[in-house]
Amino acid sequence: MDPVIFLIQCLNAIQYGLLLFLVASGLTLIFGIMGIINLAHGSFYMIGAYMAFALEPLVSQYLGGGFLATVLACIVLAALLGYFLEWAFYSYLYHREHLQQVLMTYGLILVFEELRSIIIDNDVHGVSAPAWLSGTIPLSDVMTYPTYRLFISAVCIVVAVLMYWLLSRTRLGMMIRAGASNREMINSLGIDINRLFRIVFALGVALAALAGAIAAPVSSVYPGMGNAIIIICFVVVVIGGIGSIKGAFIAAMLIGFVDTFGQVLFPQAAGVLVYVMMAAILLFKPEGLFKQG
């Protein structure tokens, strides 16, 4: 393989892996801390992307526009949505069996997809990248790489670092980690566990929506985009070990590379390759690479 093409594929793999990490980290956080299997997490990715599409004209009309303002609006709205959903639906699922969690979130997917079809429509829409990011960076005489993809990677890295800092260095992060390991104990120490969970959930939703919003200019927005990513995120979470952010990061990068290079080297088998890898890893590590607790 030509070294420049190899470099381009590596950059693509990193970008895809980082994006997966953004969605999967919310999923694994919600599972590890609240014990909820959230099938509807992909819908939040979809909602983020559609918000980026639908809010753009509104933001440019009322707030003076700008891509970053749109993304910021997406994040804020998604966090509010997450806060509301936790209160309205998810808080009833803590003491239920996994089976019922799977079903209720399955119902939520149907509702979100249908609301999307009612509010927007069922067509594929493109979202344009901002002008200052729509250029390309030359890699050789003929090869170039789009700046926007590098921007996605950069945003993901910043968010990952922020999240690491939040979880391991702040008081809130300490409470979250304590809540994950012993819910009753932290409650009896006088910390409002319900509010804490609501914040975690809102954070997870905001992460997924952010991923959707920044991915929208590359992938465009289309029906079923949430379902396409949620399955692969489950694979990420399972490989990484449920509840482990570090595991999710490594698994996401692994899948990014396997999937990207699989599509280049074995285009026919690309869809299956990731699952084969998952099977191979589970053969040796039935609980993922970094099992928490």
Next chain:
Amino acid sequence: MQRSFRNISVLVLVVLVALLPMVTTDYYSALVVKIMIYALFALSLQLLVGCTGLVSMGHAAFFGISAYAVTLLSPEYVAGNMLWLVPAAIGCAMVYALVTGALVLRTKGVYFIMVTLAFAQMAYYVFHDTKLGGGSDGIYLYVRPELRLGDWVLLDISNSYTFYLFTLACLLFSWAFLAMLMRSRFGAALTGIRVNEQRMRAAGFSTFGYKLTAYVVAAGFGGLAGLLYAAKDGYVNPELMGWEQSGLVLFMVILGGVGRLWGAIIGAVGLILLQEFFQSSAIFGAFSIHWHLTFGLAIIALVAFMPNGLIGLTEQLRARRNRATSSATAH
């Protein structure tokens, strides 16, 4: 006394269902065939979810693989022979279950749910991305298979009423088989695994073998349902093994009630009728095209208010009544 009453009522019900196409229109006969196929599908999942305690979110893989197998193996313009097509199609599903089951059964709980889902998606992508089965467009099964011995045709299901009876017979056979299975020593071992796997192991059972057998048997019956589905529509596409399908059949099991085999049948009847209800434009008018919304809300409401399913409803109501009377006497 009560038992013989139940047997008689089941018998009467079966005869009524068998005679139903005589009095109803084709639309309702087709609907009943669809319900019976899904009832069989849900029944096979009940063996895993309700009887063994394995929550599989990828059961549609076996349904779809068998449906594809029967379509791909059938000759294009003449009827294939059921004598080898049915075992071959079900065999494909069971082999896939054996290979993936050996892997997924190493995992537990949430991992199990997610890994079964992932393996079903793997099968989905094989048929979706490759030219094997016509890609995402799917392929057609032009002629339903028939049961032949040499040149002698024993059973021809091209007639819609014969097919109706054939589906009913398959459903009853599977139900009887699974019911007997659950009464056997093997079934008792599965129940033991559901209740407390650790204790079963301590009692000297190699639980892995039992679970794998249950997984493969369930796949076989799921495959039978898939085969019937392919024969019904004469068309298969990758959506048959998509995760929506797996979720749907899991929901049937829950709606009916986990634990008892016939709960799955009740759930299938309830769920398909519910779908028909929300899709009906006579009731919802123009909004019926958005039936996913009402259906999704119904799912959420059912999970929230009926955690034990339809068969648990009577007990739930009784408990509420008892509570009401005891609080009334306390005052």
